Amino acid sequence: MLELKDVTISYKNVPTVQHFNMSMKQGQIISLVGESGSGKTTVIRAILGLLPGGGKVTAGQITLEGEDLLAYNSEKWRKLRGTDISMIFQDSGAMMNPTKKIGSVFTEYILTHEKISKKEAWNKGIMMLERMRLPAADNIMNSYPFQLSGGMRQRVGIAMGMTYQLNCYWQMNRLRHWM
Numbered sequence: 001m002l003e004l005k006d007v008t009i010s011y012k013n014v015p016t017v018q019h020f021n022m023s024m025k026q027g028q029i030i031s032l033v034g035e036s037g038s039g040k041t042t043v044i045r046a047i048l049g050l051l052p053g054g055g056k057v058t059a060g061q062i063t064l065e066g067e068d069l070l071a072y073n074s075e076k077w078r079k080l081r082g083t084d085i086s087m088i089f090q091d092s093g094a095m096m097n098p099t100k101k102i103g104s105v106f107t108e109y110i111l112t113h114e115k116i117s118k119k120e121a122w123n124k125g126i127m128m129l130e131r132m133r134l135p136a137a138d139n140i141m142n143s144y145p146f147q148l149s150g151g152m153r154q155r156v157g158i159a160m161g162m163t164y165q166l167n168c169y170w171q172m173n174r175l176r177h178w179m
């Protein structure tokens with residue numbers, strides 16, 4: 001499904017990750033382990049086309065179901081991130097707007113993907129939170145990120161990330177085993 005072949009990633013032409021290989025089948029869970037600063041986030045960002053300025057894949061191949069991701073333009077990356085690949089950030093709180101309630105961010109996100117009413121988007125958000133076994137989903141929708149624990153924020157991030165994934169329900173059942 002996902003293949004990285006001999007990938008080198010550089011920041012400002014200084015190679016940070018070199019000759020990285022990984023092959024992932026559908027349904028597989030892979031853990032990437034390494035000391036702080038070894039390049040784990042760099043690899044994941046490269047897969048998502050989200051390397052920060054100065055960061056670039058300088059050699060190798062990244063393919064998803066045979067598609068060459070490195071040939072993608074920013075519009076194709078954006079579509080891919082909304083549907084087939086998601087990232088749940090290490091600090092899910094930092095990516096959330098501290099001045100906006102979860103419900104407002106979540107419904108806004110849903111409304112960028114679907115032409116439905118605000119009320120329907122809100123209910124969909126609640127359903128996704130409940131699938132993540134977050135208690136009192138309505139309450140969470142009405143909370144600011146800082147009012148939730150780190151683990152809850154991360155589960156909100158997972159709920160958002162999973163909303164438009166293919167095989168969403170199947171993956172949810174797998175995730176449940178860990179929670």
Ligand SMILES: Nc1ncnc2c1ncn2[C@@H]1O[C@H](COP(=O)(O)OP(=O)(O)OP(=O)(O)O)[C@@H](O)[C@H]1O
Pocket residue numbers: 011016034035036037038039040041042043052053054
């Ligand atoms: N924006 C950046 N500009 C320049 N160099 C960077 C940038 N981000 C990361 N690096 C370099 O890439 C290396 C790998 O960083 P990365 O964040 O991928 O590590 P990590 O394995 O995810 O670490 P951690 O376990 O701390 O999250 C770092 O040592 C740093 O030197």
Ligand SMILES: [Mg+2]
Pocket residue numbers: 040041042090
């Ligand atoms: Mg990291």
